[in-house]
Amino acid sequence: MSGDGRSGRLVIAVDGPAASGKGTLARRLSAHYGLPYLDTGLLYRMVARAMLDAGHDIRDAAAAERIVASFDQAGFAEETLRGREIGEAASVVAAMPAVRKGLIERQRAFAAQDEGAVLDGRDIGTVICPEAPAKLFVTATPEVRAARRHRELAGRGEAATFEGILADIRRRDARDSGRSDAPLKAAEDAVILDTSALTVEEAVAAAVTIVNARRRG
Ligand SMILES: Nc1ncnc2c1ncn2[C@@H]1O[C@H](COP(=O)(O)OP(=O)(O)O)[C@@H](O)[C@H]1O
Numbered sequence: 001m002s003g004d005g006r007s008g009r010l011v012i013a014v015d016g017p018a019a020s021g022k023g024t025l026a027r028r029l030s031a032h033y034g035l036p037y038l039d040t041g042l043l044y045r046m047v048a049r050a051m052l053d054a055g056h057d058i059r060d061a062a063a064a065e066r067i068v069a070s071f072d073q074a075g076f077a078e079e080t081l082r083g084r085e086i087g088e089a090a091s092v093v094a095a096m097p098a099v100r101k102g103l104i105e106r107q108r109a110f111a112a113q114d115e116g117a118v119l120d121g122r123d124i125g126t127v128i129c130p131e132a133p134a135k136l137f138v139t140a141t142p143e144v145r146a147a148r149r150h151r152e153l154a155g156r157g158e159a160a161t162f163e164g165i166l167a168d169i170r171r172r173d174a175r176d177s178g179r180s181d182a183p184l185k186a187a188e189d190a191v192i193l194d195t196s197a198l199t200v201e202e203a204v205a206a207a208v209t210i211v212n213a214r215r216r217g
């Protein structure tokens with residue numbers, strides 16, 4: 001197995017836009033290879049949640065910088081982080097360089113565990129773990145992603161129209177891809193996996209094939 005110097009370890013970087021299926025794939029890869037998993041989007045969602053809970057304007061970069069310096073990951077329940085409003089707010093704070101800088105070490109420390117790790121986000125292959133041997137860039141059309149997110153939010157009891165979610169996804173794609181600091185983009189050595197026409201099982205099988213090829217390579 002190749003890693004970043006220590007034999008036997010494997011770091012898998014999974015990036016992609018909102019609702020592309022990267023979290024589902026990253027969780028399945030983590031179970032398949034027996035590696036710890038970090039959903040880095042949750043960190044940005046925690047900063048956004050803390051900003052809103054404290055009554056700050058979500059665009060207040062000085063307040064966001066203070067929060068990121070001191071927040072405790074254990075203090076957030078995941079169900080308070082997954083909603084539509086928090087996804088949007090997270091992409092606003094994620095464009096702030098001080099917020100990104102303040103979250104780098106936690107992510108790199110996670111990836112540095114002995115056995116390796118699976119991390120998913122927007123900049124794992126480009127900024128957080130550029131040395132990862134296995135990098136996936138997971139994508140799907142905006143319409144497919146909106147349909148998936150629509151189903152997911154409906155399942156959580158959050159009412160929203162398909163058109164509203166599609167507009168959210170397009171806005172978030174533009175913000176995440178257009179920011180100057182660590183924009184959403186595939187690393188040069190990432191394999192692009194378009195899941196638009198794949199079931200979860202098909203996408204997992206394709207991802208495992210890609211990772212196995214990189215481990216041996
Ligand atoms: N290949 C797929 N086919 C159908 N639905 C999928 C697929 N991959 C993920 N999903 C579903 O789409 C939604 C978003 O997937 P998720 O993995 O959370 O995306 P992301 O982490 O990229 O935002 C979830 O409800 C998930 O079950």
Ligand SMILES: Nc1ccn([C@@H]2O[C@H](COP(=O)(O)OP(=O)(O)O)[C@@H](O)[C@H]2O)c(=O)n1
Pocket residue numbers: 016017018019020023040041042044045087090091092094095120121122123124172176
């Ligand atoms: N590594 C990461 C992860 C998330 N993010 C930001 O955090 C927001 C929420 O990320 P997420 O992965 O939880 O969102 P979904 O793709 O699940 O909708 C994204 O829109 C990005 O702006 C980031 O900038 N870098």
